[in-house]
Amino acid sequence: xxNETKKLTTASGRPYFENENTQxxxxxxxxxxxxxxxxxxxxxxxxxxxxxxxxxxxxSGAFGTFTVTHDITxxxxxxxxxxxxxxxQVLLRFSTVGGEKGSADTERDPRGFAxxxxxxxGNWDLVGNNTPVFFVxxxxxxxxxxxxxxxxxxxxxxxxxxxxxxxxxxxxxxHQVLLLMSDRGTPFSYRHLNGYGSHTFSLxxxxxxxxYVKFHFKTQQGIKxxxxxxxxxxxxxxxxxxQRDLVEAIDRxxxxxxxxxxxxxxxxxxREFRFNPFDxxxxxxxxxxxxxxxxxxxxxxxxxxxxxxxxxxxxxxAHIVDGIGYSPDKMLQGRLLSYPDAHRYRLGANYEQIPVxxxxxxxxxxxxxxxxxxxxxxxxxPNYWPNSFDNIVADPSYKEPGLTLESTLADWYDRNAPxxxxxxxxxxxxxxxxxxxxxxxxxxxxxxASMKGIEGPKKDEIINRQLCHFFRANIQLGLAIAQxxxxxxxxxxxxxPVQATKA
Ligand code: NDP
Numbered sequence: 001x002x003n004e005t006k007k008l009t010t011a012s013g014r015p016y017f018e019n020e021n022t023q024x025x026x027x028x029x030x031x032x033x034x035x036x037x038x039x040x041x042x043x044x045x046x047x048x049x050x051x052x053x054x055x056x057x058x059x060s061g062a063f064g065t066f067t068v069t070h071d072i073t074x075x076x077x078x079x080x081x082x083x084x085x086x087x088x089q090v091l092l093r094f095s096t097v098g099g100e101k102g103s104a105d106t107e108r109d110p111r112g113f114a115x116x117x118x119x120x121x122g123n124w125d126l127v128g129n130n131t132p133v134f135f136v137x138x139x140x141x142x143x144x145x146x147x148x149x150x151x152x153x154x155x156x157x158x159x160x161x162x163x164x165x166x167x168x169x170x171x172x173x174x175h176q177v178l179l180l181m182s183d184r185g186t187p188f189s190y191r192h193l194n195g196y197g198s199h200t201f202s203l204x205x206x207x208x209x210x211x212y213v214k215f216h217f218k219t220q221q222g223i224k225x226x227x228x229x230x231x232x233x234x235x236x237x238x239x240x241x242x243q244r245d246l247v248e249a250i251d252r253x254x255x256x257x258x259x260x261x262x263x264x265x266x267x268x269x270x271r272e273f274r275f276n277p278f279d280x281x282x283x284x285x286x287x288x289x290x291x292x293x294x295x296x297x298x299x300x301x302x303x304x305x306x307x308x309x310x311x312x313x314x315x316x317x318a319h320i321v322d323g324i325g326y327s328p329d330k331m332l333q334g335r336l337l338s339y340p341d342a343h344r345y346r347l348g349a350n351y352e353q354i355p356v357x358x359x360x361x362x363x364x365x366x367x368x369x370x371x372x373x374x375x376x377x378x379x380x381x382p383n384y385w386p387n388s389f390d391n392i393v394a395d396p397s398y399k400e401p402g403l404t405l406e407s408t409l410a411d412w413y414d415r416n417a418p419x420x421x422x423x424x425x426x427x428x429x430x431x432x433x434x435x436x437x438x439x440x441x442x443x444x445x446x447x448x449a450s451m452k453g454i455e456g457p458k459k460d461e462i463i464n465r466q467l468c469h470f471f472r473a474n475i476q477l478g479l480a481i482a483q484x485x486x487x488x489x490x491x492x493x494x495x496x497p498v499q500a501t502k503a
Pocket of ligand 1: 216218284286427434435436
């Protein structure tokens, strides 16, 4: 910080002689209406809060670099990936999902993993989570689902009944529910988790050929989680544990890094894959679609102003660059609308001009005016297109290849067609392949602890419905949870008179 003396001024720049005593009629008052400094301070203070994000409200961010370490030019013509050694600046924002801006970092929740790559072809946002899947596969269900993660309308408390009621009625949630209820639902810090683009995107190469892609960011710090009990203790001890951990690590020069990898699927493979490759509740098995190294992301700079650079950061999956495309993933398609819409509500129509969101390279278009237009508004240049005065061109070389549609039928009722309604195979894999014995014990413990919070007249109905899902994913898993909840499991295993033990 500079030692140079600066004059105290009003927001309009008028130097002012003091900042503690309001002008008054005599030393004991009353106050004079003309003390504009008082009005300015009070009025600005009243307007300090902007709407918090409806999801991912509590977050932490850091700047850093992304460096390309491997050649993937056969898949993409994105300039960023055109040469090994290419680098760009990044902003990475981590977050919890359901809690408010003041909630604890160690809540059981997915963690947001949103990266903004400031590339010469525009800002590319990859807005994912620390899980490769999500709770729903159609955006029409999203707001209903999120309501169950927020507060009960009457008690204003979080409600296990709401959550498990929704999940039990939406078997497609099971995969993500298991991930959430495992110890990965309570990561030790933001440095110790993987990030996933989660959606299927596409890559387009110089020959205009498309492949589908999943993005993975593997933590080089190693996965480290809290147990349920440790997370609960940390909630009381330091609700900002993950924020503090991130700032302290970067401040001491211990820069966290992630290796970016991709899985690639050809259009032909996508047609033949036994699961819907665009279903956000499913993964692509590593053995069939191996991880391919791409680059390294390093965080090395703590933003010097949280509000300006993290609270005002606006990520949107719609922000892609040449060589990267969308996919038919229904959740992605929904988010293409909802994220920019949320930013326009929260930050205003000109949110892309806020310095942290601004593309550091050329931006040329005919959008003008609107609240908080702060970039000169295009000056005297034409504000319409086409025109005879400027030389801005729409370059056809950026055109994406056409997409072959699988169906020309607008049929929204057939969403659980064969192959679409298998909500159990992959959750079963998660239980048997991904978890070790300790993980399984903790998963079962965490589910039982959470489901014991289900209450009210529908309690048994909800529990039984959810148990059916666990049984269908894995019998041992279902049995262990049923026993822990003290449920009579003979109903699930006709002809097997097993007496459940009370937990
Ligand atoms: P593999 O059998 O090849 O490997 C399992 C993967 O699960 C690991 O590579 C690891 O991925 C992840 N994993 C390991 N331990 C845990 C844990 N305690 N909690 C959560 N995830 C863990 O995987 P498949 O590709 O055949 O998929 C099997 C199951 O693994 C899936 O159904 C899914 O539930 C889970 N999984 C799969 C991922 C994928 O993209 N294929 C990614 C993450 C989980 P990672 O290093 O990415 O954490």
